[in-house]
Amino acid sequence: MSYTLMLLRRTLIASIIILCANSLLAQTNVQDQKFPSISLNPFSDSSRHWYGIRDDHNIINPSFNQPKYKESEITNIADNILLYQRDNGGWPKNYDVQAILTPQQADSLIKTKGMVHTTFDNSTTYTHVDYLAQVYTITHIEKYKNACKKGIRFIISAQYPNGGWPQYYPLEKGYSRHITFNDGAYIGVMEVLRKIVNNDANYSFIDNKLRKEIEVAYQKGIDCILKTQIxxxxxxxxxxxxxxxxxxxxxxxxxxxxxxxxxxxxxxxxxxxxxxxxxxxxxxxxxxxxxxxxxxxxxxxxxxxxxxxxxxxxxxxxxxxxxxxxxxxxxxxxxxxxxxxxxxxxxxxxxxxxxxxxxxxxxxxxxxxxxxxxxxxxxxxxxxxxxxxxxxxxxxxxxx
Structure with missing residues (x-):
């Protein structure tokens, strides 16, 4: 092999190595990166219920000394939120998004994706939407934006024509069908919608079509508040x-x-x-x-x-x-x-x-x-x- 060919070959190999290295760097697990913490206080009610009240209807229950992610491990927590999210875009209540789940717990959640027992009770769904919006703003990872938008569409779908929201959606039997101010459910939803209407930076990714739907839902929500005042x-x-x-x-x-x-x-x-x-x-x-x-x-x-x-x-x-x-x-x-x-x-x-x-x-x-x-x-x-x-x-x- 001539010296020129050897040099070209070495150059090509070096280029491939550099390209592979850059690719590996680009694919570095985002969980290894350091991100600013996002408060988990909005989830405290659900977390308190998960640990404090044994419920055999839960898909999973906490294990003894269940480990937790640090508050700064926002992508791990966001991945948990995606795991809990149902196919209809909403979330079930009374789980800890901070918990490091076992493979068995994660598998159990995956198997329930098609369930529709989804709610706004105990600070559920609207808190998940807001957390995902913040994580996407920080990381620009598409899956968090997509899950957030899916959650917003769930909120819009759950709204009654008169502007109110039930406790559970799809609708179930009993009082959960009522327009629910209890435990801040209605106002929690409205506060998230108001952030979008007021152009909060964490929701800058919302497209014009969805934004218009949100503006309509928000105004209907205000109208319902005024109509229900006793x-x-x-x-x-x-x-x-x-x-x-x-x-x-x-x-x-x-x-x-x-x-x-x-x-x-x-x-x-x-x-x-x-x-x-x-x-x-x-x-x-x-x-x-x-x-x-x-x-x-x-x-x-x-x-x-x-x-x-x-x-x-x-x-x-x-x-x-x-x-x-x-x-x-x-x-x-x-x-x-x-x-x-x-x-x-x-x-x-x-x-x-x-x-x-x-x-x-x-x-x-x-x-x-x-x-x-x-x-x-x-x-x-x-x-x-x-x-x-x-x-x-x-x-x-x-x-x-």
Whole structure:
């Protein structure tokens, strides 16, 4: 072989080696790269349920000392989210996206891709969509963008023509068909849609066609919020935890969650409305009415104390604490979660659906295991003066 041919051959081999090396570098596992962390707080409710409440209906249950990815291992966590995502674009609830799954656990999830028991309950689906959008913005890995868009389409598909969202979609039997404000489900969906409508950088990949569909869904969502605000004795108040999907009236959910004026979930709704840019008069009136209700329904000289108690086992849980209402002249304003329509009386209930009017009447399991009182309306009252000066400068509800 001539020297020239040998030189050409060596040059060619060297070029191939360089090309292969560059290809290998390009294909380096992204999990080995360092990325900024993304908060996993939005998933804490589902994670808490997975570890804390054994559910034989779960596809997988946690193993002993289940290992977890670090919060900075965002592609591993995003891959978990893709694994949990169903073929219809939604997610099941009560799993830990941070868990390092065993091959058997992963295989079990893959086999359930075709199931349609998908939900917005316990901060599900909309949180997954938002996480994937952030991961795609950081990594530009196409599969995360595609899964995110699939989740957004699921959200749009799940919306009722009247603008509300059920707890589960596709629709199932029972109260999960109701428009669900409970646990922030409705507002969680709306906050993700608002990010897109407001051109949040993490959603810059959304194409114009999908963006227009989202804008329509978002506006319908606002309209439904306004239509479901409870009119009681001729005045606008706030909302119930869930509203009938046809009549839009307050509706029963679980046995101890009656149709009523519900201060707990209403706070998130009002705070959402207060953050709307350039609100129209309907939104302004809605906020004004809700603030007035919060002001009028506050309870003074009262606090709720959690005390230790002898273990008491029930069909649902073992209670080791109790709650008692204490008179305290120094206590800040407090509100009950429920108020009875027509009478405005603080209202409670139990697993037998009986309507009660004091916490002491509630069975201990529910008395200590449910949030019957709340300080949350104070967040609205605190934010109101600044909002009022900007959008309702001629009418300060709190000064009346």
């Amino acid at each position: 009119v009681d004795k001729g005045r606008l108040t706030v909302w119930c935890q869930q509203h009938d999907e046809v009549t839009l009236k307050p509706a029963w959910a679980r046995a101890f969650e009656p149709p009523c004026i519900c201060n707990g979930e209403s706070v998130g709704i009002v705070l959402f409305l207060m953050d709307i840019k350039n609100p129209d008069q309907k939104i302004i009136n809605s906020v004004q009415s809700a603030v007035k209700w919060f002001q009028e329904s506050k309870i003074l000289n009262t606090r709720v104390e959690t005390i230790k108690a002898a273990p008491e086992k029930s069909n649902w849980r073992t209670s080791t604490t109790d709650r008692v209402v204490v008179i305290d002249s120094l206590a800040p304003p407090i509100w009950t979660r429920y108020y009875e329509q027509e009478t405005d009386r603080p209202m409670f209930s139990d697993r037998n659906s009986k309507i009660l009017y004091s916490l002491s009447e509630v069975s201990r399991e529910r008395r200590s295991g449910y949030g019957w009182y709340t300080y949350a309306p104070q967040d609205v009252l605190k934010k109101y003066p600044k909002w009022q000066k900007k959008w309702a400068s001629n009418e300060n509800i709190l000064e009346k």
